[in-house]
Amino acid sequence: MKVVPLLKRIWPLMPVLASLAFILALLLIFGADPATAFQALWQGAFGSRDRLLGTLAFWIPLALCAIGLMLTFTAGLWNIGVEGQLILGSIGASWVALNLKGQPAWVLIPLELLAAMAAGALWAALSALLKTRGKVHEIFSGLALTNLAIILTNYLISGPWQPPEGGSFRGTQPFQEAALLPRLFDSRFSPLSLVLMSIALVIVAVLLGNTTWGLKLKALGRNSRSAFLLGVSSEREAVIAMMACGALAGLGGAVRVLSWFDSLRQSISGGIGFLALLVVMLSAYRMFWVPFVAFFFSAVLQGSITLQLRTQLHSSLGGILTGVLVLLTLLFGDYNHLRRLRKESRPDE
Amino acid sequence: MHIELRDIRKTFGDVRANDGISLAFEPGRIYGLLGENGAGKSTLMKILAGYQPADSGRILLNGQPAHFATPADALRRGVGMVYQDPLDFPPFTVLENYLLGRDRAVNLDFRQAAAELRAILDRYGFAVDMDAAIGSLSLGERQQLELVRLLAGGAQALILDEPTTGISASQKDALFATMRRMAAEEGKSIILVSHKLEEIQELCGHAFVLRKGQLVGETALPCPNRALVEMMFGQVPERTPRPPAAVEQPLLEISGLGVRTQRLTVGDINLSIRRGEVFGLAGLEGSGQALLMKAVAGLLPAASGRIALDGLDITHLDYHQTRAAGVAYVAAGRLEEGLIAGLSLTEHILLAAPRRDQTFFIRWGAARETTSGRIALCEVVGVPDSTAEQLSGGNQQRMLYAMLNEGLRLILLDQPTRGLDVRSADYIWELLYARRREGTAILFYSPDLDEIIERSDRIAVFSGGVMSRIVEAARTTADELGHLIGGQQ
Ligand SMILES: Nc1ncnc2c1ncn2[C@@H]1O[C@H](COP(=O)(O)OP(=O)(O)OP(=O)(O)O)[C@@H](O)[C@H]1O
Ligand SMILES: [Mg+2]
Numbered sequence: 081m082k083v084v085p086l087l088k089r090i091w092p093l094m095p096v097l098a099s100l101a102f103i104l105a106l107l108l109i110f111g112a113d114p115a116t117a118f119q120a121l122w123q124g125a126f127g128s129r130d131r132l133l134g135t136l137a138f139w140i141p142l143a144l145c146a147i148g149l150m151l152t153f154t155a156g157l158w159n160i161g162v163e164g165q166l167i168l169g170s171i172g173a174s175w176v177a178l179n180l181k182g183q184p185a186w187v188l189i190p191l192e193l194l195a196a197m198a199a200g201a202l203w204a205a206l207s208a209l210l211k212t213r214g215k216v217h218e219i220f221s222g223l224a225l226t227n228l229a230i231i232l233t234n235y236l237i238s239g240p241w242q243p244p245e246g247g248s249f250r251g252t253q254p255f256q257e258a259a260l261l262p263r264l265f266d267s268r269f270s271p272l273s274l275v276l277m278s279i280a281l282v283i284v285a286v287l288l289g290n291t292t293w294g295l296k297l298k299a300l301g302r303n304s305r306s307a308f309l310l311g312v313s314s315e316r317e318a319v320i321a322m323m324a325c326g327a328l329a330g331l332g333g334a335v336r337v338l339s340w341f342d343s344l345r346q347s348i349s350g351g352i353g354f355l356a357l358l359v360v361m362l363s364a365y366r367m368f369w370v371p372f373v374a375f376f377f378s379a380v381l382q383g384s385i386t387l388q389l390r391t392q393l394h395s396s397l398g399g400i401l402t403g404v405l406v407l408l409t410l411l412f413g414d415y416n417h418l419r420r421l422r423k424e425s426r427p428d429e
Numbered sequence: 430m431h432i433e434l435r436d437i438r439k440t441f442g443d444v445r446a447n448d449g450i451s452l453a454f455e456p457g458r459i460y461g462l463l464g465e466n467g468a469g470k471s472t473l474m475k476i477l478a479g480y481q482p483a484d485s486g487r488i489l490l491n492g493q494p495a496h497f498a499t500p501a502d503a504l505r506r507g508v509g510m511v512y513q514d515p516l517d518f519p520p521f522t523v524l525e526n527y528l529l530g531r532d533r534a535v536n537l538d539f540r541q542a543a544a545e546l547r548a549i550l551d552r553y554g555f556a557v558d559m560d561a562a563i564g565s566l567s568l569g570e571r572q573q574l575e576l577v578r579l580l581a582g583g584a585q586a587l588i589l590d591e592p593t594t595g596i597s598a599s600q601k602d603a604l605f606a607t608m609r610r611m612a613a614e615e616g617k618s619i620i621l622v623s624h625k626l627e628e629i630q631e632l633c634g635h636a637f638v639l640r641k642g643q644l645v646g647e648t649a650l651p652c653p654n655r656a657l658v659e660m661m662f663g664q665v666p667e668r669t670p671r672p673p674a675a676v677e678q679p680l681l682e683i684s685g686l687g688v689r690t691q692r693l694t695v696g697d698i699n700l701s702i703r704r705g706e707v708f709g710l711a712g713l714e715g716s717g718q719a720l721l722m723k724a725v726a727g728l729l730p731a732a733s734g735r736i737a738l739d740g741l742d743i744t745h746l747d748y749h750q751t752r753a754a755g756v757a758y759v760a761a762g763r764l765e766e767g768l769i770a771g772l773s774l775t776e777h778i779l780l781a782a783p784r785r786d787q788t789f790f791i792r793w794g795a796a797r798e799t800t801s802g803r804i805a806l807c808e809v810v811g812v813p814d815s816t817a818e819q820l821s822g823g824n825q826q827r828m829l830y831a832m833l834n835e836g837l838r839l840i841l842l843d844q845p846t847r848g849l850d851v852r853s854a855d856y857i858w859e860l861l862y863a864r865r866r867e868g869t870a871i872l873f874y875s876p877d878l879d880e881i882i883e884r885s886d887r888i889a890v891f892s893g894g895v896m897s898r899i900v901e902a903a904r905t906t907a908d909e910l911g912h913l914i915g916g917q918q
Contacts, residue, residue, distance in 0.1 A: 292779060292787045295772075299780055303769040309760060310767070310780045310832070311752055 095408035102404050103397070112391050121398070124386025125379035131386070133267035137340055138350075139378035140273045141166065141332030145356030146363075146370045147277070147284050148328030153365055154288060155321045156301030161207045161222025163353025164229035165200040165326040169333025171233060172199030174252065174344040177259035177337070178241060185258040192259065193276075193334050200330020201323040203229065208322035212315040218322070226353070237346060251345040261339040270339040280328055285367045297321055329353060355381075358406045377402055430456050430491060430507055430585040430618060432477070437486035439472055441819065446472040447483070448642035454586065457616045459608060461629035461650065464639035465661050465850040466823025467810045470622045473639070474588045478510035479503030509579030510588035511572050523566075523574060524559045527581065549577055553607045586618040587611070591822065591848050605632050624823075624850045625877070626654050658851060666852040669859045671884060672866075677704040680870045681725070681839055686734035688720045695720050695894045698734070702839075702872060705865045709881035709902065710874040712891030712914050718874045721896075722841045725872070726758035727751035738838060753784070755838035761847060763825045767832075768817040774828060775800040775813040781832040800831075807831040808856060822848040830857055833864075840864065842873035846880065858884055878907040878914075890914055 107114045125135050145162050152159035159165075172195035180188060203225055210216040236252070243253035261270035288294040296317050299307035304314050336348055359377055363369035384398025432454040439447040446469045454460055464470050476483045479497025488495045490506060497503040500510070528542040546559060555573050563571065572592050579587060609632070611617045623629055629636060630651045638646040638660040646660040658665050681702040688695045695717040702708050710718035723729040725736055727748040736744045743751055748758075760766035768777065778800045779791060800813040807827045811820050820828060826848050833840065840861070846854035861871055875881050881888055885902040890913045897913065 290791055290793075291789055292791055293789070295776055295779055295791065299769050299772060299776070302771050303765075305765060306767055306769045307780070308748070309758065310769075310777070311749060311784070312780060313749060 095405060098408050099401060099405040102408075103401050106397070106400070117387060117391055117397075120387045120390040121380065121383035123390075124383035127386070129265065130267055131382065133264060133269040135375075135379050135382045136274070137267065137269035138382055139375050140270075140277050141335045141340070142352050142356055142359065142378055143277050143371050143374040144280060144332035144335070145329045145353055146359040146374050147280050147367075148325035149356055149360045150284055150288065150365070150367055150370060151297065151321045152325045153360055154294070154301050155297040155318060156304065157211075157318060157322060158217075158219045159204070159207070159222060159322060159325055160219050160354075160357065161204065161225045162325065162329045162356060163349055163351070164222065164226030165203045165329035166333040166336070166349050166353045167226070167229035167233060168203040168326075169196035169200040169330025170337045170344055170348045171229070171236065171333075172196040172330060173334035173337050174236075174241070174255070177255040178252065180259075181256070183258065185262075188259045189261065189272075189338075192338060193331060196330040196334035197327040198330070200326040200328070200333060202326070204322040204326025204329070205319060208319040212318060233344065233348060234346060237344060241344065251341070252343045254342045255338070259338065260342055261335070263339055268340045270335065273335045273339060276331065276335075280331070281367075281371060284328075288367060293317070293320075329356075355402070358402060362406050430616075431489075432508070432586055432618060433489040433492075434473070434477065435487045435489065437473060437476060437488075438484045439469075439476060439481075440484060445642045447476070447486075449486075450639070450642070450644050452637055452644055452647070454618045454620060456585070456618050457612050458635060459612050459619045459621065459633045461633035461636040462620055462622045462639070463624075463626075463629065463636055463657060463661055466827075466848075466853050467821040468639040468661075469642040470639055471590055471822060474510060474590055474620065474622060475512075477503075478508055478588055480510070480512075504579065504582045504584060507583060507585035508588070509582060509584030509586070510590065511575040511579070511592060512590055522560050522562055523557055526563055526574070527578065545581070546577070549581055553577070553580065553611070554603050555607075584617070586620070588620045588622070590622045591624070592621075608632065624848065624854075626657055626851070629657075630654070661850065662852055666855065668855050669862070671707070671858075671886075672862055677706075677868070680704045680706075680739055680868075681872070682735075682737045683721075683725070684735050686721070686724060686736060687732040688717075688724045688729055689732045690720060690729065693717060693720065693894050694732075695896075696733075698896050700889065700896075700899075702870050704868045704870055706887065707861070707865060707871045707885050708873070709885030709888040710872065710891060711878060711881050711888050711910050712874070714876065716891040716914065717894040717896065718889075718891045719843060721891075722758065722843060722872060722874065725751075725839075726756060726841055728758070755836065756841065757833050757837050757839070758841045759829050759833070759843065759845070761843040763822070763829065763848075764818060767829050768825055770818040771816055773814050773816055774804060774809070774811060774831075777817065777828065777832055778803060781834065783834055803831040804828070807860065808853065823850060823853055827853065827857065830860060836867075837864065837869050840869060840871045840873075842871065844875055845873050846875070846877075854880075878910045882907060882910065 104114055107117050124131060126132050145166060149159060149162055173192040176188065176192040176195045180191065207218050207221045207225055210221040211218045237250070241252045261272050263270050288297070296307070296312045299310065299312055300314055300317055308314055332352065333348070336350070336352070337344055341348070355377060356374070359370060359374045363373045380401055381398045384396070384401075387397060434453070435451050437447050437450045438445075448469075450469070450473055462470050462474070472481075475481050477488060479500045479502050488497070490508075495506055497506070497508070503509070524539070524543055524546060527546050528539065543559065550557060555577060557566070557570055557574055557577070563574070566574065576587070576589070608619055612619055621629065621633060633650050636648055636650050636657065637644060638657065640661065640663070648656065648660070655665055679701045681700070683698055683700040686698040693715065698721060710721065712718045720729060724731050727743070727746050727750065731744050734744070735742065738754060738756065741754065743754055743756075746754065752758075764770055775793070775796050779787070779796050797813045804811060804813070807830045809820065809827045809831055810824050817825065817828065826846070845861075846857060849857060865871060873884075882902050882905060887899055888902050888905065888910070889899050890897050890910065892914050900910075
């Protein structure tokens with residue numbers, strides 16, 4: 081009988097072990113030395129001050145999106161559009177950075193961040209309203225709006241916001257120095273963004289755990305019919321949750337243009353929105369795990385760039401590792417959940 | 430099939446739900462399983478049906494030990510159960526659902542399946558529309574459908590955990606006749622879990638009585654109701670008589686109300702309900718009484734007419750606005766409509782509180798205290814941190830009452846004592862009478878005509894979407910009501 085508690089303990093590690101085994105097999109098939117590969121991965125993520133700062137800098141917007149998604153997932157909403165909301169945030173921040181000239185940083189930066197959050201929230205509100213008013217599922221509107229955001233970015237870069245020397249389809253001209261977030265040691269990491277992310281983390285955790293609003297989201301996510309009958313307005317709470325998530329994703333977008341890059345670029349998001357969805361799933365929808373899992377993702381993805389340089393393996397190996405990990409986690413599930421599923425499975429299933 | 434349960438034990442935390450129960454079921458007989466709310470009936474039956482494992486004890490089928498890992502496992506060995514609270518329903522029609530449950534071939538043979546399903550429906554005399562979407566069926570119809578599925582799956586032993594009884598007297602007779610035939614001609618064992626003693630007496634040949642997780646008695650049926658009740662509770666509980674209603678001014682005035690849904694149209698309802706009045710709606714399930722309550726609650730739009738509460742026009746208010754105006758609606762569905770699986774009782778009380786009492790930050794300490802008080806008042810067996818699905822069926826029903834706020838003007842109840850044992854039903858009515866003394870009016874529907882007559886001041890009769898007449902409860906009988914709801918004059 082002692083086996084069961086032990087199994088329960090180590091169960092969360094199973095997918096990690098399984099995906100490591102999978103990657104190991106992949107490396108062996110391609111004739112790479114696993115030890116070298118993993119060493120390169122580690123070196124790439126933490127090997128030097130700059131690399132560590134790079135990992136941190138990639139982590140922040142990813143964590144911001146994931147924190148926002150905790151709100152929408154709790155409310156039972158599939159906010160796939162978080163990617164587009166992040167992009168809109170980048171656009172909002174860029175708009176301020178490009179249009180307000182000659183202002184000091186302490187005026188510019190707050191305005192940029194606010195514009196980014198407002199733009200992200202607006203994009204999310206569109207999804208939410210399409211759902212509550214138009215009965216369009218948020219997955220579809222989210223995908224469509226993400227595409228629109230990408231198109232809008234390309235239009236701005238090649239049109240109204242193109243650099244004076246002519247459109248290059250790559251990005252706007254670099255922003256004025258005062259518009260950028262102050263960065264540590266000339267890296268891409270801005271301590272201010274870490275502070276903002278930490279604040280967001282605490283606020284969302286408190287909202288979810290200790291406020292009536294958080295409780296309403298939880299109720300909606302678990303049983304929207306009963307929640308409605310208990311007096312929860314599904315429409316209102318859904319719109320607010322989506323907008324809050326959009327605002328946080330937008331903030332992530334601002335961090336992307338104002339510290340990771342210095343201008344609005346074509347692939348500004350780096351897929352961070354979609355990655356954030358995976359982060360939340362891998363965290364089993366628990367706030368506590370979100371920052372750690374996001375950090376792990378960031379480290380693996382940053383590390384795999386070095387991996388490519390050292391071993392000739394394509395850097396998408398990092399992407400494969402995280403993807404496989406998420407798939408396996410979903411497959412294995414959490415032990416208790418799995419038992420419950422087994423119990424609930426009815427003869428007709 | 431001979432079924433024997435030996436020394437079954439199951440605990441949930443400190444609760445001994447089944448505390449060493451041993452009993453046996455013979456083939457070809459119909460059994461009643463009785464016991465107060467939380468006695469452990471559902472727990473025992475779910476163990477027998479493979480839904481959950483026992484902590485210890487054995488199940489013997491024809492003398493052979495059996496272990497069921499899943500309900501499907503149990504069905505393969507011939508044991509099937511219709512659950513007290515049907516779980517989620519798939520987005521299929523009746524026929525599709527049957528087909529999917531029946532075979533897993535890639536090529537689905539609709540025609541053959543339809544013929545088979547038709548045959549089963551005819552053989553057992555069930556009336557279910559094969560093309561209806563499962564979501565649109567009433568609770569009773571869904572339970573019948575479950576029964577059909579189990580029969581098609583070859584069940585030799587059938588367990589029915591509190592089947593709903595919103596069917597007419599003649600339909601009920603037909604169903605009972607079917608069940609007797611299944612037992613007598615096909616040798617099936619049938620176990621009926623119910624709080625309705627009359628039905629148990631009529632249908633079953635033998636009763637087992639559980640109390641606090643133990644088998645406390647068994648008897649051949651029929652026997653005096655008193656004897657059964659005494660076994661269930663250890664004593665015969667008293668019934669609270671209905672205090673007379675003070676004649677007061679009207680509270681709810683409905684004039685020319687019409688409601689339209691896909692399945693049924695109800696027209697021209699005129700009603701005036703007084704403060705403190707208990708008003709019963711009698712009718713077969715799906716005769717329009719549920720639509721009336723939903724229209725008053727703001728859950729369905731009124732197609733025509735006017736609804737006024739205390740002079741205030743509430744015809745076009747939505748559900749939340751109606752709620753804020755002091756109207757509470759308690760649905761029949763429990764875990765589907767009212768409670769949220771996974772949330773604690775405290776969280777339910779917090780959610781149900783009126784908006785003005787909800788603070789931005791939750792004060793957990795105070796909330797737990799309120800919850801303790803509320804669940805003590807409504808005698809919910811549980812603690813503030815229990816989650817809704819941990820409560821027994823009857824305790825879930827009581828929890829719905831614990832969530833009712835103070836100062837209500839009108840309470841709408843769909844099957845108010847569904848799943849409550851006699852004593853708890855009486856107690857819940859006592860609580861409702863206390864509300865009525867404060868001027869709250871109560872409008873309710875129950876499939877149990879005796880309950881309607883015993884508890885109401887006046888009764889409106891529905892049949893086929895028409896509110897045919899209003900009678901004084903004191904001047905009618907269950908027989909007369911039965912004829913009226915069947916559409917006979
Ligand atoms: N999943 C669970 N977790 C915790 N406690 C449970 C669980 N299921 C049942 N219980 C407890 O076990 C006891 C017996 O419950 P059970 O559902 O068997 O009662 P019952 O006889 O079917 O009652 P009712 O007539 O109200 O349906 C109750 O006290 C209940 O709270
Ligand atoms: Mg039960």
